[in-house]
Amino acid sequence: MPIVSVTEIKPGARITRDVTTPLGGKLFAKGKVVLPRDMEILQAFLIQQIEVEGQEGNTKESPAVPDAKKSAKPQHTITEERLKRVLSPLHHEYDRMLNMVRRTFASAGSGPFPILELRGQLEALVAQLKDYHVLTFMPAMPDRREYQHHKAVLCAMTAYKLSQWIGLPQKDWMQAAFAGLLHDIGNTRVDDSILNKPKPLSGDEAEEMRQHTKYGYQLLRSVTAINDGVKLAALQHHEKLDASGYPLRLGGSQIHIYAKIVAVADIFHAMTLERAYRKADSPYRVLEQIQAESFGKLDPAIVRTFIQRSTELYNGTRVRLSDGRQGTIIYIDRNDPTRPMVQVEGGVVNLTGERHLYIEEITG
Known part of the structure; x- marks a missing residue:
């Protein structure tokens, strides 16, 4: 059966060999049909390739444990919060x-x-x-x-x-x-x-x-x-x-x-x-x-x-600003709810006054 990169798997493909995590736990059993949400789970566990039927792929086996330095990306970090969201x-x-x-x-x-x-x-x-x-x-x-x-x-x-x-x-x-x-x-x-x-x-x-x-x-x-x-x-x-x-x-x-x-x-x-x-x-x-x-x-x-x-978020919500800095929301002005005050390392950013900045993403 072909071994296919996770980035190339199509929903509906059937897994032909158990998929295990880098630590040896069974993630998906043989015979499971891949759903769209399963791709994110595979990526969250840094799975690079799996064996499926009915889809072309490469024929080279991937290492049992991926090189974290090469394969790990920030958006694929395994967190309890991320997996709770996916599942x-x-x-x-x-x-x-x-x-x-x-x-x-x-x-x-x-x-x-x-x-x-x-x-x-x-x-x-x-x-x-x-x-x-x-x-x-x-x-x-x-x-x-x-x-x-x-x-x-x-x-x-x-x-x-x-x-x-x-x-x-x-x-x-x-x-x-x-x-x-x-x-x-x-x-x-x-x-x-x-x-x-x-x-x-x-x-x-x-x-x-x-x-x-x-x-x-x-x-x-x-x-x-x-x-x-x-x-x-x-x-x-x-x-x-x-x-x-x-x-x-x-x-x-x-x-x-x-x-x-x-x-x-x-x-x-x-x-x-x-x-x-x-x-x-x-x-x-x-x-x-x-x-x-x-x-x-x-x-x-x-x-x-x-x-x-x-925009009704609780104080302490973690965000990433447009300049890349990470922080937490500490105050939301209901008259300007898209521009809260964000505590970052080294101080507080008041987005109401710093219009060139904005919240890029809510991270937690």
Whole structure:
């Protein structure tokens, strides 16, 4: 059987020899099917290669114990906190939802829509959202081409939270999650060369890209078990309060509340996820951009609530600043929540006054 580098393993590959840690403990048993989250576990334990069936690989055996000096990287350090995150029920349900979205998007428009199956898994996912924090949840994403699938699941989770935070009735929470999950399903009818183009789109390409809102509505309009708001979110999530959006140039109260919620979630996750041609941006920078660019475009009450609630972190939260320094949050000003005071070695950084700095990542 081929021995494949962990960085090249594809989800669905079957392990043909027990995988052990450098200290000899069994990590995965022979016969296990590799899931997306398993790649992060393998990397966390510094496993370089495993033996699988059904995938091409190199034929050279890797050393039983990897050279830590050569293979260890900061992001792959084994910590209890990291493994708890990878193995959590939330990540497990996330991966199941991701697989279901992958299948649903691949078959969109070619057969019965699996709405009841989606609902069952979505209910299992939201049951774990007590452990979901918008700024710190990091799914394993070994293949950046799966950006659309990850964004769908993340938008579902965030839309569910946002619908709670802004005080919508409980009957709307699951429907708002569906709106987040399915808002971009129309992209399945847009050519991949347009979706993933790293350069600015031409006029014709941009017009085709804008059609995804109509395509999404057409795919959903006859689906039962979701309400009209979910279908309208697919159509309206790029509309703006000042009527400058698309496809219908609606404004203000003409835009459904689910579409307003999804618009915020969509922008946030689009900018904080890695894509094939662009690295992820800092969630704190993205929140500031959403705030700065939301006037007249996004619902200000939803934006304000999203920023306030997503930045509710406890004092002592560990962060990495944009200049590389590590520190802990010691005070959050609720009037400027994206710019807390951070204690670093040698003193305290007040990000309100040092605007050239920002929080790059929450590390613990």
